[in-house]
Amino acid sequence: MKNISRYNFFFTVFIIFITFIFCLLNHKKGHNWGGDFSLYIRQASSVLNGTIENLVKSNSFTVQESSDHTFSPVTYPWGFPSLLTPVYYFSGLNYSVLKIYESIFFIGFLTVFFFSIRRKFNWIYTLCTITLVGFNYNYISYTNRVLSEFPFMFFSFLTLHFIKKLEVESKTNLGVQLPVAIGLLIFFSFYIRTEGIVLLFTLFIAQAANLKGNLKVDLFNIKQCLKLIIPYLIFLACYILSKAVFPTGFTSHFGYRNLVNLDRTITNVIFYKNQLARSVYPNLPEWFFWATIIFFLRGVVFRFRTDKAFLVFLASIVTVFLVWPFHESRYLFTIYPIFIYFVLQGLRTFRRRSALRWIVASIIFVYLGLTINQTFQATIDSFRNRADVIDGPESGPSQEMFRFIRNRTSPSDVIIFFKPRVMNLYTQRNSLMVYNDIENVRRKGNYLVIYSKAGKVCQLFLSPKEMSLNSNFKSIFKNNDFTVYKILN
Structure with a gap:
């Protein structure tokens, strides 16, 4: 036994x-x-x-x-x-x-x-x-x-x-x-x-x-x-x-x-x-x-x-x-x-x-x-597929975007992003998830980051042409996945 x-x-x-x-x-x-x-x-x-x-x-x-x-x-x-x-x-x-x-x-x-x-x-x-x-x-x-x-x-x-x-x-x-x-x-x-x-x-x-x-x-x-x-x-x-x-x-x-x-x-x-x-x-x-x-x-x-x-x-x-x-x-x-x-x-x-x-x-x-x-x-x-990086904050385009935010924005700036807590972790910047009104985006944020793969999920998703017609947003960074706009008030 x-x-x-x-x-x-x-x-x-x-x-x-x-x-x-x-x-x-x-x-x-x-x-x-x-x-x-x-x-x-x-x-x-x-x-x-x-x-x-x-x-x-x-x-x-x-x-x-x-x-x-x-x-x-x-x-x-x-x-x-x-x-x-x-x-x-x-x-x-x-x-x-x-x-x-x-x-x-x-x-x-x-x-x-x-x-x-x-x-x-x-x-x-x-x-x-x-x-x-x-x-x-x-x-x-x-x-x-x-x-x-x-x-x-x-x-x-x-x-x-x-x-x-x-x-x-x-x-x-x-x-x-x-x-x-x-x-x-x-x-x-x-x-x-x-x-x-x-x-x-x-x-x-x-x-x-x-x-x-x-x-x-x-x-x-x-x-x-x-x-x-x-x-x-x-x-x-x-x-x-x-x-x-x-x-x-x-x-x-x-x-x-x-x-x-x-x-x-x-x-x-x-x-x-x-x-x-x-x-x-x-x-x-x-x-x-x-x-x-x-x-x-x-x-x-x-x-x-x-x-x-x-x-x-x-x-x-x-x-x-x-x-x-x-x-x-x-x-x-x-x-x-x-x-x-x-x-x-x-x-x-x-x-x-x-x-x-x-x-x-x-x-x-x-x-x-x-x-x-x-x-x-x-x-x-x-x-x-172990060599692949999960599509997330550690991917190449994400890291490039985070570096830009850290280097080109001030600690007091507010970043509008579809995952604000992730933005907080990687850039030490205050961040908000604002998607219901373009005026709220303009009023509450200093920068807007659009993630192309997320579409309209938790973000105000406008085409580059629509954004270019809005004088309050100026494109200052772009890679394969992200576009960063400076909000001009």
Whole structure:
């Protein structure tokens, strides 16, 4: 049995290692235009340079004066920028290093996820679950971006793992170390992404369920009650301390609550259903996706009593994403592993029926094969094009334009650009995204930068002829992708 256990562990380590190699092989030079990454990096830089106040002032101006005020908070939660600071300190704006850092968090999540589910399956199902998540190309391709999803997944699932341990240890002699660790982890998950607050609710429900089934807990015993509330006290203390150290600009997220309505929720339901179907496998017929939903629901029923933490966390975070007025496919990253886990739990319930055993095995085998094949083919294509630079701020024309802005404009100038946070990062100039009115462009900016490939996306796009007829705009720089106009007032 020890040899079997050793082989199981070896295969799991091998799968996780291969996942890491796939991540590295899919990394390309540069970064996409995005925008979120630039604010994360600027926040990390401001921590190192002691310029947090300047950052808040600059990005407040960018958000408040742009045509769209909802494209960015004043600052993101400071957890992820804090994680970036040591890497940024030693490597600077080196995307290759930052992407490896992202990959390490993804691998860390897979490791935590393995330890969370290994006793809930036999080793074959555990290995299949880790493979389906780790080899999913959506995850692998996203390690090519500097975003907070993978650190959030790592700390969230580590918290869930410890909450499960709390359920077990509360039936014996519970010490204070575990409640303290859970409080710290919940806070830091929240400090990476605000939806991490649902972990507090997950903990509360898990504790309530334990109290109901654990007659040894004496609620009139001060020591036992204190152990129950330690995580909440730690969370509150950390939050108060963080407010004293960092500005809470990320709470501007809550100003969007007036945008919450039924129509947006319905739109989100349709969007996430389609995105989840693509995550399962993009080229399979829709009936296959609905079949996985049936298996998922069967798995939920089968594990309802034993996987309370997973289920409460899943239900809570799905609710947040459905009512939140914005949607992104990457928001599903935290949901998909739990979804796949319950799908396989649902399939597992059929194994006792010999007539269905081979059908279940065939479904899992086909799904694994398709997932691995998709990632393998995409990795080959990516490796063949590894010398290419991503169309973004690191491309040759972009770097040429940024150099011009740095050298030919003054620090007090305002640059109108379709990605103002990226302009801030690369040129240290205040920048606005203004696209609704040419008079607003003229009134608010000193320079206008037009990116030809973006068309009318987030920029006032006029043809060179139209611009030449307007005496307020003078072309002073042009390359293959960009035209820079000086605004004459």
